[in-house]
Amino acid sequence: MESRLIDVLQPIKDNDYTLPEGQNLQELTTMMLQKIGSVHPVLRDELIHMIFTTFIERGHYTNEQLKNILQSILNKNYLFYRIGMSKNEEDAVFKRSFSVLLIPPIMQKHRKSPFLKEEEIHRVWENLKKYMQQEKDHRGYVKEKGWAHAMAHAADAIYSVAACEEITKEEVLEMLPVIRQQFMIDQPYLFDEEERMVTAVLMMFRKIEHAERIEWLETLLYIRDSWQNPDEDIIINNSKHFMRAMYFRMIEGDYRELRQVLENLLRELRKQEAY
Template sequence: MENKLIDVLQPIKDNDFILPEGKSLQELTTLMLQRIGVVHPVLRDDLIHQIITAFIERGHYNNEQVKNILQSVLNKNYLFYRIGTSKKEEDAVFKRSFSVLLIPPIMKRHREQPFLKEEEIHRVWDNLKKYMQQESDHRGYVPGKGWAHAMAHAADALESVAACDEITSEEVKQMLPIIRTQFLIDQPYLFDEEERMVTAILTMFKKIERQERLEWVETLLYIRESWDNPNEDIIINNCKHLLRALYFRVLEGDYSQLRHVVENLLRELRKQEAY
């Protein structure tokens, strides 16, 4: 089945994402969505994701068709597929992470030419909030299976939705503590997840007051509970990586107070190091 679908999709990509004459767009889309979380990395990432994204960006789908794709990826069989029941490091994460990665091109299209209702944008944000609260598979690159990268993909989605005019400061303020919870964990982020999340954070910062930004950043200081638990060193490392990524991104612009706070937090984190 996988090889047959590759044989169908590879020529589409090779021909600049042009749908072959006589091929049903609806049938092809249904087939791709059904296989969006397939373990085969070329089929999942290089073909299905890239083709659906290109079709969204190039206007192959009308607005109603894009809405249908969005509704599909937000439901329990996609974005929330086995999210509370799958075992750690199970393949279910690929379906979740590549569902969330379809949100950015849809939001980009909406920002360029609005077609979603305000309540639909809020629904996307609410679903992302629930997803961020529940995702527990933090793997980046999985040998033999390619990118899982759930938190990086979620960051891209958060940035794309936060950039929409419809998202409010209150919605941002509810999301920021969830981001903190997802990054101060005892599983190491190894594949630039913090860089992708900082992009989302800076977009969200545009929606809140300067003091609110500072207050949230200060919550990123992790104070260890034990000097004998190596898992706490992983948490501190994740914390440092996120703060360092933020620091270098705010070297320019009107962020002098924020830079000062981040510098102080990084100094304080030095005191939490076990060596």
């Protein structure tokens, strides 16, 4: 079935993402959703993801169709597919990760011309928060299968929803500790996940007070429990990379005080390093 779907989708991409005459958009959408988590990197990333994104951006879908797509990807068969039962390095992450990556183009469409109700935006945010709390597969690029990149894709989705005026200060304050939890882990991030998440965090910072920004930044300072556990060195490294990414992004804009906070935190973090 995957090779047949490639045969259907490749000409669409090659023809500037034009839907062939006689091709039913709803049937095509169903087929793409069914294979959104394929381990075939060309089918999943270069065809299904790119066609979905381009079709959404170019207005091929009605608002009602976009709502239906959004509702589909937020359920247990997509965003939460096997999330609590996946074994390490199981392929289920691709379905979750590329489901979450459908949220940004839909949200961008909503921000340009609102069509989602306020409660629907809050529902997307709440599901993103639950997803962030539960995702345990932090692989970036997987040999022969391409990008999994769950945290980077989640970051893009968080940014896209946080940019909606419907998202409140309280919702941001609930999400920030979850982000901290996902980046202070004993698995190294190797593919600029922190850079993507910093973009989301800076968007969220627009909705909270200066003191609340500082309070959250201070949670990124990791205090080690032991000098004999190498896992803690990975956590410290993740913390350092996240704060450095934040610092250099803040060179542009009115962030002087926050940069000073980060400088102080990085000096303190240096004391936790093993060498």
